[in-house]
Amino acid sequence: MTTVSSTLGRIVDGRQRRKSRWLFVIAVLLVLAAAIFALTLVLGQSFTPPGDILRMLLGETVPGTSFTVGQLRLPRAVLAALAGLSFGMGGVAFQIMLRNPLASPDIIGISSGASAAAVFAIVVLSMNGPAVSVVAVVAGLGVALMVYGLSFRNGVAGTRLILVGIGVSAMLESFIAYILSQAPAWSLQEAMRWLTGSLNGAQLGQALPLLVALALFGGLLLHKARDLDALRLGDDMAAALGVRVGQTRVVVMIAAVGMIASATAATGPIAFVAFLSGPIAARIVGNSGSLLLPSALVGAVLVLAGDYAGQFLLPSRYPVGVVTGALGAPYLIFLIIRVNRSGGSL
Amino acid sequence: MKADSLPTPRRWSAAGRSNRNRGLFLAGLLLVLGLLSALSVGVGTRDVALADVLAGLGGRLDSIGQAAVAVRIPRTALALLAGAALGLAGAIMQGVTRNPLADPGILGVNMGASLAVVVGVAWFDIASAQAYIWTAILGAGGAAVFVYVIGSLGRGGATPLKLALAGAATSVAFSSMVIAVVLPRNDIAGGIRSWQIGGVGGATFERILPVLPFLAAGFAIGLLSARKLNSLALGDELAAGLGERVALARAVASLGAILLCGATTAVCGPIGFLGLVVPHLSRLLVGVDHRWLLPFSAIGGACLLLAADIVGRIVARPAELDVGIVTAFIGAPFFIWIVRHQRVREL
Numbered sequence: 001m002t003t004v005s006s007t008l009g010r011i012v013d014g015r016q017r018r019k020s021r022w023l024f025v026i027a028v029l030l031v032l033a034a035a036i037f038a039l040t041l042v043l044g045q046s047f048t049p050p051g052d053i054l055r056m057l058l059g060e061t062v063p064g065t066s067f068t069v070g071q072l073r074l075p076r077a078v079l080a081a082l083a084g085l086s087f088g089m090g091g092v093a094f095q096i097m098l099r100n101p102l103a104s105p106d107i108i109g110i111s112s113g114a115s116a117a118a119v120f121a122i123v124v125l126s127m128n129g130p131a132v133s134v135v136a137v138v139a140g141l142g143v144a145l146m147v148y149g150l151s152f153r154n155g156v157a158g159t160r161l162i163l164v165g166i167g168v169s170a171m172l173e174s175f176i177a178y179i180l181s182q183a184p185a186w187s188l189q190e191a192m193r194w195l196t197g198s199l200n201g202a203q204l205g206q207a208l209p210l211l212v213a214l215a216l217f218g219g220l221l222l223h224k225a226r227d228l229d230a231l232r233l234g235d236d237m238a239a240a241l242g243v244r245v246g247q248t249r250v251v252v253m254i255a256a257v258g259m260i261a262s263a264t265a266a267t268g269p270i271a272f273v274a275f276l277s278g279p280i281a282a283r284i285v286g287n288s289g290s291l292l293l294p295s296a297l298v299g300a301v302l303v304l305a306g307d308y309a310g311q312f313l314l315p316s317r318y319p320v321g322v323v324t325g326a327l328g329a330p331y332l333i334f335l336i337i338r339v340n341r342s343g344g345s346l
Numbered sequence: 347m348k349a350d351s352l353p354t355p356r357r358w359s360a361a362g363r364s365n366r367n368r369g370l371f372l373a374g375l376l377l378v379l380g381l382l383s384a385l386s387v388g389v390g391t392r393d394v395a396l397a398d399v400l401a402g403l404g405g406r407l408d409s410i411g412q413a414a415v416a417v418r419i420p421r422t423a424l425a426l427l428a429g430a431a432l433g434l435a436g437a438i439m440q441g442v443t444r445n446p447l448a449d450p451g452i453l454g455v456n457m458g459a460s461l462a463v464v465v466g467v468a469w470f471d472i473a474s475a476q477a478y479i480w481t482a483i484l485g486a487g488g489a490a491v492f493v494y495v496i497g498s499l500g501r502g503g504a505t506p507l508k509l510a511l512a513g514a515a516t517s518v519a520f521s522s523m524v525i526a527v528v529l530p531r532n533d534i535a536g537g538i539r540s541w542q543i544g545g546v547g548g549a550t551f552e553r554i555l556p557v558l559p560f561l562a563a564g565f566a567i568g569l570l571s572a573r574k575l576n577s578l579a580l581g582d583e584l585a586a587g588l589g590e591r592v593a594l595a596r597a598v599a600s601l602g603a604i605l606l607c608g609a610t611t612a613v614c615g616p617i618g619f620l621g622l623v624v625p626h627l628s629r630l631l632v633g634v635d636h637r638w639l640l641p642f643s644a645i646g647g648a649c650l651l652l653a654a655d656i657v658g659r660i661v662a663r664p665a666e667l668d669v670g671i672v673t674a675f676i677g678a679p680f681f682i683w684i685v686r687h688q689r690v691r692e693l
Contacts, residue, residue, distance in 0.1 A: 102511070107518075150682055150686065151685075151686070153686060159507055159511075160685055160686070162511070163447075163507070163510060163511075163514075163681075163682075163685045164682050164685055164686070166510075166514045167678045167679070167681040167682040167685065168678065168682065170618065170619070170674055170677075170678045170681075171674055171675060171678035171679070173674075174543075174670065174671040174674035174675065175671075175675075177543050177668075177671060178667060178668075178671045181543070181665075181668070182662070182665060195525070196522065196525055271522055272522075315530070316529075316530035317530075318526065318529055318530070319529075322522065322525050322526050322529060325522030325525065325526070326522060326523065326526050328522075329515075329518060329519030329520075329522050329523065330519065332515045332518065332519060333496065333512075333515050333516060333519055335515075336496060336508075336511055336512050336515050337496055337499060340496065340497070340498075340499040340508055340512075341499050
């Protein structure tokens, strides 16, 4: 009897420990994100007293602050946080679903699909606002379906899907390059946005469709979090645990693509955030709980910090995508080295 | 007893017929190449009358049409050279790595060359054509070694999958480094961005001339290693058993490919997927014997790049489509097709 109760006690203990570790991680990430968010608002080219910002946020018009913070820094920070959350959560959903860190949307072409559609809608069809987001989401879903269908042959092997995705994204990227070279007012700034992602010229209006998409698709993903975690054990095991595998896949794919694509429509495909957030979150969280929320927060921290560093900490101003790209590229190579060393599959 | 019944004579004659077929294919391909060259001089964003084309070929510059033709001649020459170099380099790489997915673009070699050039231009103020080429070749070589080392870590050596993933990852990594290097330099950013797409527009003989020795060396080394590549195709053990020094053969053939890729990238920028498509198509025509495959890949590459360049000039009139974009649109679906259908190990 005592052995049974002590085993039970240990299980309960372990659960509580994991739960509290998970909550601790979430709290730390939240504080970190909030701190960088506040830093972005307070300290740019010049220092703005927090009191002024608070008064402005409460609706007063504060000369100077209303422009620098209200028009420049606040939209930028809001957009960075929202895009980071979307990239982080959408990316890790894909990585978990396909059980492969390389299967993140920015490597298998979904981000480039959304980006290509957005740039086509803006440059060729002269669209703007939420319509662009809709086009990007539809195109992202189309590309996801295409990659999935093209790699389907007696089931989908993760590695085949990744290679097919690399091919598709090569094509889409040259399409983007072509559209940009045809654009009437060709500017490097715009090109950078659609090739690596940038927050320059962010406006508060862009945040609304992103917020809606995040609430809708993010809610859907969190609702499916339990089933998604079961998928990590393999399709058969998940089915045995009572998960409807096919249905979960479809829902997760739609939700993740929806998040990634709406974020891409606003900021461009910020390089490697979707790819990096999941593994970083997994490192911090361990196996103490779902990765969705931690990864979303890591994404927000990455984009906020990357944008701040790109604006003020580096010798010249870089768009955020270049900073995250420079971080992500060596990690990608490191990941492949480690996988090859261990000889196992990814 | 059994030995008598082997149809030895018939097989020899079969080989002979196949050689005749290959000869016919070769003649046909050369004819196509000639036609495409003529088209490339005659067709462009501006319509030029036949008389003007002929006069322009004769070196006269009296009308706008003749001037257009005079610009198209070096462009055609560059497309021929670059296409042949990339086609041959692709065939060599597929032979050396015994990997159906090998291609200078996919394995990151072209991107390595362009990263080296960009770093050289941005930080070391290289300007002369010679410096460009040496930098590009160094970059191509460094990237090739890097990707091969990463791809062959662990069990099973350099499998197609591991190499392709390592190459793709390295390409992505290098291209974000290129952006990071170029972006703060507004003075060079515009030129490098257009070079980065990969194209043969704006070619002049002054720009082509300095790469000729490198290309010639690359072609010579590449074509001469055909026999060694045939041995390597049997597998390392068997090739060693036949008396081939495997590592040396690999290194020499790769050097040829690196020279070709580096020199081409220095002039045209990174042009992807050509080296993937052409050897596969050539293999369909002439089989796996590298003594035929290599020259066919070179000529086929020249044909394909010329065709892609002509298409790029026609589809987007009055503007032009850079040839790197056209080859990506032809090559990426082909890449996917290979991934789906070929018996790529471990896929």
